[in-house]
Structures are given as C-alpha cells and as structure tokens.
Amino acid sequence: LKQLKKRVDVLTLSATPIPRTLNMSLTGLRDMSLIETPPRDRLAIQTQVVQFSENVIKSAIELELGRGGQVFFIHNRVETIETIAALVKRLVPQARIAVGHGKMNEKEMERVMLDFIEFKYDVLVATTIIENGIDIPRANTIIINRADAYGLSQLYQLRGRVGRSNRRAYAYLLIPGEQELSPIARRRLAAIREFSDLGAGFRIAALDLELRGAGNFLGGQQSGHMDALGFDLYTQMLERTVAELRGEQVDDETSVSINLGVNVAVPDDYIQDMGQRLRTYKRVSSARDGGTLANIRRETEDRYGRLPPPVEELFAYARLRRLAEEVGVISIDKTADGIAIKFGEKARISPEKLRILVSTRTRTTFTPSGVLRMDLNEEEADGVLRVAREALLELRVED
Template identity: 55%
Template sequence: LRAARLQIYAETDLIEAEHVVRHQRRSVARSFLSDFRDLKVGDHVVHVDHGVGEFVGLRQLTVPESRGRHEFVELRYARGDKLFVPVEQLDLLQKYTGSAHPTPDRLGGTTWEKAKTRVRKSMRDMTDELLKLYAARQALPGHAFGADTHWQEEFEAAFEYELTPDQRTALADIKRDMEQPSTMDRLLCGDVGYGKTEVALRAAFKALMDGKQVAVLTPTTVLAFQHGETIRERFASFPVRVAVLSRFLGRAEQKAALADLESGKVDLIVGTHRLLSKDVKFRDFGLLIVDEEQRFGVAHKERIKQMRRHVDVLTLTATPIPRTLNMSLAGIRDMSVIETPPKDRMAIQTSVVRFDPQVIARAIRTELDRGGQVYVVHNRVESIDSIAGLIGRLVPEARLAVAHGQTSEIALEKTMVAFVAHEYDILVATTIIENGLDIPNVNTIVVNHAARYGLAQLYQLRGRVGRSDRRAYAYLVVPADNTLSPVARQRLSAIREFSELGSGFRVAALDLEIRGAGNLLGAQQSGHIEAIGFDMYVKLLEQTVRELQGEEVRDERRARISLGIDLRIDEGYVTETDQRLAVYRKVATAADEPALAAALEEVSDRYGPLHPSLVRLAEYGRARVRASQLGVEAIDREASRLVIRFGGDARIDPGRLVDLVRSRPGLALTPAGVLRLDLDAAGRSGAPQAAENRRGARDSPAVGGDLDLLARVNAWLDDLGDAG
C-alpha cells in the first residue's frame, strides 16, 4: 500500500462516529426461520379454532374434489382425534409456548372456547384497571422538565461508545415523558450489558439540570456498590455530588449522608430498600430510578407505588419482555425495549468438555493471562470447598474466593464487592451469580456438571460473561465417564449450537420471556398464558386493549380460497420439512403485499431463484392478501365457476359492484350477495388485461393452467378493489 501511495480510511475516520447510522441486514437464516424452525414432531401447537394439539408432521394427501396431491399439517388432539390443516392456512396455527406438558384439547369440545372466554374476562378486568391507573397518573400534576441544556449535550458527548438504535429510541421516549407536565412511569427492558444504565444516567442528568434530586434504588448492596462506582466515574467531570447508602456505611456516615440529602447537598443517592425508609427525606425529589423492581418485597413495592404519584419513575429490568407484548400494551403501560447488542459485542465461544483438570487449568490461565477474571460454577454447597481447593491447586498463583447461599449475607456481599473491585481473580460460586451482576472484566465461565442445569438456567449463567468488547468463553463441563442422558446431550448441543449473539436459543429465551410477562402482568396472567399459549394470549390482549380504548376491532381472519390446485413447495427446492413449514407460514401470515414481497425475497435469497411451485404459492398468497383486504370471506371453485362470498365488513360499494356485474360477461350477483363468475364465459370474453400484465411481468416460468387461474383470480380481485 505504501508503494502504491494509497491510504485507506473507515467511515468513522471521515465522519464523526456519533452521527454514523449503520443499517444492519439481519441474518436471513436467523430472521426467516424463527417462526416454525424449531417445531419438532411431538411439539404442541395452538389452532385458533380448535386449541392445543400435538404436531405429528407434514402429510401429502389426495383430496377427492381437486386435482393432484396436497400438503397438510397433521395434528393429534385428545382421544387420538386428528386434524389436517392445509399448508396455505398456517396462519391459523401458532407454536405453543407455555408449560412443558400442556393437555391437548378435544376436537369438537367446548373446553377451548371456555378457556378463551375465561382468559378474556380476566384480561379485561386487568386491562381496565391498568387503563384507570394510566389515566389517573396522566391527570396528576408533575414537573415538566426543560429541554436539553448545553451541559446535557456535553455529558452525552463524553460517553466513549456510540449508542445503539434501541438506546437512542429509549432515550427519546424517556426525555419526551420527562418534558410532559404529568409524572413519568416508564419501564426500560434490556439484557444486562445492553446499555440500560447509560440511558438511565442521561435521564438522571436531565433531572439534575432542572435542580431536582435523583434516587437510584437497587435490590442488593452489591448492585448499589456497582452502580455507585459507575455513576461517580460517569459524573466525575461535573459538579454533581453522589452518595451511596448501604450497610457498608457506619451509622454516623449514614446519618451524615441523609442530612446532606435533606439539605440538598447530595444531588444523587444510590441505595437498597433503605432508601424507602421514612427517615429518608429529599429537598427537591424529581426522579426515581428503580433497578429490577420485581426483586423487591411486597411492602417495598407498595412504597414505590406511593412514590410514583409524586415523582417521575424509570424502572429498569433485565428480564426480557417480548416486543409483541410491549406492542400489545401500548397506551396502558409505557415501555421501551433495548434489543440491539452493543456494536463491539462478540458472541460467546461455547464448548462442551469432559472433566479434565488440565483443560480447566488451561482455560482459567488463558483468561488470567489477559488480565481477566473467571467464574467457576458448582451448584453443590456440600462439595464446593473441595472444588475450590482443586482450582486453587491447579492455578496456585490466582486469588480465589468462594460464594454460596449459605454464607452470611454480609460476608457474601463483601466477597462479591471485592470480586467486582478485582481483589480476586476467580470466584467459585453456586448459581447465585446468575442474576444481576455486570462485570465486564469477567470473560470466562466454567460450569461444572453442566448437564444438571435446565436450558434457561444455562442461558443465564453463560450470559454472565461477554459483557465487553473481548471474546468470552463458556466451558460446560460434563463427567469424564460419558454417562449423559439423551435429554442432557440434546440440551448441551442446543446451547453450543445457538451461541450466536441475540439468538437466545429460543426455548430458553421464550421461557424467560414468559417469566418476564408474569413479572409485568402478575401471577394470575402467567396461569392464563399457560392455558392458551403465549402467542394466543398476546393476540387476545391486543384486541382487549383496543376494545377498551374505544377502537373498532375487526376479525383478522384471512380469506379462505379453495381452487382445487396444488400448492405444495417442491421438495427439491426446500428439502427440510421444518424449513418448508417456515416458508408456508411466512406466505400464509403476510398481512399485505410488501410483507409478502419481503418473504419471497428472503426465500430467493436463501434457496435461489423462485421455483415454479413457489411462484404458484406466491400468486395464491397475493390473492389471499387482496381478498382479505376487501373483506372477502371465501372464494370457492365449483366446476367452471368461482363463488365469492363477502364477510360482514366487506369494503365494496354495492352500487359500483352492481355496475361491474352489468359490464362484465359471466358475472352474476345472487340475492344473498354472493358473486358468481363463470370462468368459461369470462375466458371467451377475454381475461382482464391485469391478468395478462401480471403473467407477463413474472420472470419465473409459469406452471400451466393453475398459474393462469390464479392470475385471473388476482385480476378479478383488482377489479373488485376498483369497485370499493
């Protein structure tokens, strides 16, 4: 390069990093196959009309009234009853997410409808209460914070990393809330290390700029210490006085800190539930930041609830709240979600290894040699000291500490704080480390007897490392004598396979999300999620919220189109059953033409130019989308005639429909409002030009008469749309 006199610059060398917007294309394999990719024979699914059933597989059957074979999803219900769902109607199915062993419903029984009715009633009561609370809070007078100051801009510019898009959105939401005259009550969700703290500190600085005091409430002393250190470092260049109230302070120091808080000398205070005591008084309280509210007791939650009436409240949680649930609660619970990992975050390198002291020693030394720290997890208190002794002999130069639940609370906290401060290199601990701690310097974790843990627990344990821009390593140790059960092998294989950032290997992530939904909505709603499955619950919740807000809720059921044509995807084009299922569902659930086009683009991106069978399925998908948008309930082929039935909310002007019938040969409208189209008569008079245009515009080869029929159906639907 020097000889060529050439210099290379990155975009961030030429443009200030703060203003660079990165458009990241999501991995096609990951985003596209998220729907049904994990569906295995024996898994449970939910049918909108028939309830919970067991997935048996894909079946090809010959249907008497149509030509050729068709593909169906076979489901097994109670008493061995079977249901065959056409692949083009997979929008009626959802993968069941809830308890590990749901009870299948009975086909033709009433239990499913009763369950949905029961859930709707409970949901309506809960939502009604949330709406009243939301309205009451909006009516309470609060402090309207001013616009960002020059110091605010300076404080934000001092942050060494570029905010992720989700962080930017969350911060904008919070600032908008703070500038309103009513009190803020916003929930900020995001995994540990995804940048919730920085967003919260910018909100805190905004409050301080208006002369208000800020309190940061944490569930443990260790977290209070950690937040205190972070905040002091972040605010070091500004005239902000920070105090940390914890049991590590002597009585005299606590008294002095509280006096300074009351007089206004302390601007920001960090502490545990001690902050909720009656003797804690502020001079001018403006913002309360609560970390992991669900970990507080009932009495403490009640006190936080009282505070909400008078000051702005920002609650942080690392328990994942599904975005679908967030959207469903729009308008009754203010929530921001940070899902984007920081820019330099790398996936955790996960290895399953047989118990070998030398392998473990090498893994620990590799981390220590780069100045890092190590977790060693052993979940048996009675033998943890012997494991700690072994680690001490393997790596005698390392400083080692032991932590478990039977240690006294004060001793445990001191050990954890010392580890955070890097006074120890290795922490040998039980699973008490699985929640809350964020130590960027710990980037290797060794989990002994990994096969004893559930997938969700392994997910959380592994998530304790990889909190910085360094590559992190997770070693899942199994017995050397090869005594693993098939289930344990499968679990360890899953965690190793899904080490990609944000993949969250879906079983564990969904388990955690349901837990998050329970934390947010209450234990009773968790029971309802178990009864009908998470996806169905979210769908009913969204409908309930919209109804109570006075919106018209239309039946979202898509049109049923039965033309007697083969809609199978060629098995040579998409060979794997689960992947074919994903493609079928992607087409079936497309709500509009752009969504359908995006789905087809992903298919061609993954499998190559669209196969003729996919072109045919795509034309069917277009017809279904268009018919649904027009309020068409069903289109059936009866010999050489199409019968079109309209739903109660059809978007067709009756007068213009009559004009269309008069002007087109082969069209007839019955007194019941059913439209009949004679295909032979329509064909003799010439198919609508739109059909010819549609056929001519495609690059992929046609599939005979079936594709021609679909093109004509789409053209007639376009004509009906013009009559709308």
C-alpha cells in the same frame, strides 16, 4: 410506576428480555429499540462446550492466571460447592480461591466480593448469585459446571460476567456427556455457542421465546406455550384488545381453526436469524388481506431467496385462513380420508353452488350440522391447502 402515574413513560433495558416481555414488543404492547453497537474495543467471548474434565479446568484456570486475570467457576449446588472448591485447589494449588453462595449472610458475601474485586483472590467458586450486576474487568474466564441445566438467557447472562474489558474472554460450558443431554439442552448449548458475537442478546431472547413459549401477559407466568388456545388465536385476541384500548375501530371476525397437518415452519437455514424468523411468522399471521400477504411474500423472497416448500405452505396457509374468515368457516380439519370444512350459521356460501359441488364431486357430502366432507385422492392430499381454498372459492357468494 404505572400505579403512581398512568401516563408516565418507562424505559426498560435488558440484554436478554424474558419471553413474555419480548412477545409484548412483538405484539405491539411495548415499543422496542435495539442497541447493536458494542462498547469500544470490546471483543467477543470465545465459548466452548466441553465434557467435564479436570484437564480442561486446570488448563483454563492456569491460562487466565498466567496473564494476570481472574476466574469465575459457577457451580449451582450449595451442598457440594466446597467440594468443587477443593477440586479446583487440588488442580491449581497456587490459586487463591474464594467461595460465594446465597446461603452466606449478607456481610460475609459482600466481603468475599469486595476481596475478589480487590484481587485478593484468583478464583471465585460461586452459585448463580453472581449472575447479575457484577462488573470485574480483570475476570475474563468463566467455567460453568453442568451448563446443560441452565436456561438459555441464564447462560447468556452468566457468560456476560466476563469480557467486560478490551481483553479476550473465555467461557467454558461443562457438560456430563452428549448422550445425557436432552434435545432442548442440545439446542440451548448449540445456540449459546453459535451466538457468541457481540450484541447477540436479542437473538438469544428470540430463541428463548421460541423454546419456552410466550408466557402469560395478564399473570405472573413469564414463559410457557398457550397450548389450550393456540398462539395464532391468542395473538389475534391480544391485538384486538390492544386496538380497542387504543380507541381503534375493530371489525368483527370469525376465528378459524385449521388443522391439516401441514408443515409451515420457516427452516433455520432459510432465515437464520431467530428474531427475523419470528418477525416473519408475526407479519404473515397478522396480514389481513391478499395484497399484504403478496407484499410480504415478495419482500421475503427478495431478501432471503426463493421460498422453500414449507414457507410456500406458510403463505398458502395464511391465504386459506383469510379466505375462510371471509366466508364464515369455523374449522377446517384433516380426516382419515380427506378434509372436513365446518361452516358457521352465517356462512357466505351459495346453496346452489354447494348442491352442484356435492352432486358432481365424488365422495363429497354435506351434513345437516353444516360440515362439508371431501375425500381426497393421493394427489389432492399432497396439495390439501390448495384443494380447501379452491372449494371455498367455488362456494362463496360473490359481492
């Protein structure tokens, strides 16, 4: 569309935007609106994560058939899908069962779906081919085999195939066993179980962004962490480029690398909503002056309560970064005994103040390459952000 007409407005609708799309909105490349009002009489889907069990499968299907409904059974391996269909038939002999998957020809698959819609079958055993575009109000139970193998957004989309009427819907996520789950699979399953209320798609997408990374804006990669560049630097570069394209004035800035091993993560139990947590990170990292940071800190405390230590560290980290950029610092790194601050060639520090600091502070040196090394005692090491900030405040040239 953009190639046909560059100034055309495009509206994209998604229940769970992919990480790249969501991050485009969070960084200002796209505007975003949230529709949080569900359709009238729509009920939340009851979601259970259970170990694979024939009894669970049997009771779930019989419960749905007993109220005149239909069932989706998702098994995403074509080579064994007939075996699963036979298992379902053995467990629930009275059920009329159909099988659908991507290796069937188009007309055959269409016939299966039409027959299921017309209630000629009770259970559809299918692959994820039914993930999108299926709206069958009578189908209100979905069983997903090996749910641990699916992505978070994919689980949300599959679960959304049921509960499309005013009847209570049920989703059963079958797993091989807790001990076989990877840590990230546990987080995904816990999230899909927790976010079962109506309109939870944005929170699912936000967690998906957190788990999978933001992807590549300029290429085809839809997720992935920018380990080589760092998210903060990547976001800053992107924002500057967007501002330049919009014709806005962009000031030259020094990019500072800070590696002090400090925990600056916002705890889940402090800001429980994933989307709000991401917005907090974004606002703090984007603040360009102390006044803005102070306002964000005050708003955060007013909304969520007293700041826990990691969030205090997050704001301290942001203040240090702003000051380091102002002074002209290239990097601040943790060393075995303390910290090392590397200054750029045009660093705005006073040579006389630097001489006094090095001569009066024990175990402090300044190398010809522009690196200030400061050994820290145990108390100073616990407040490394504060120590680094105080050193820069002491050395900077006053306007």
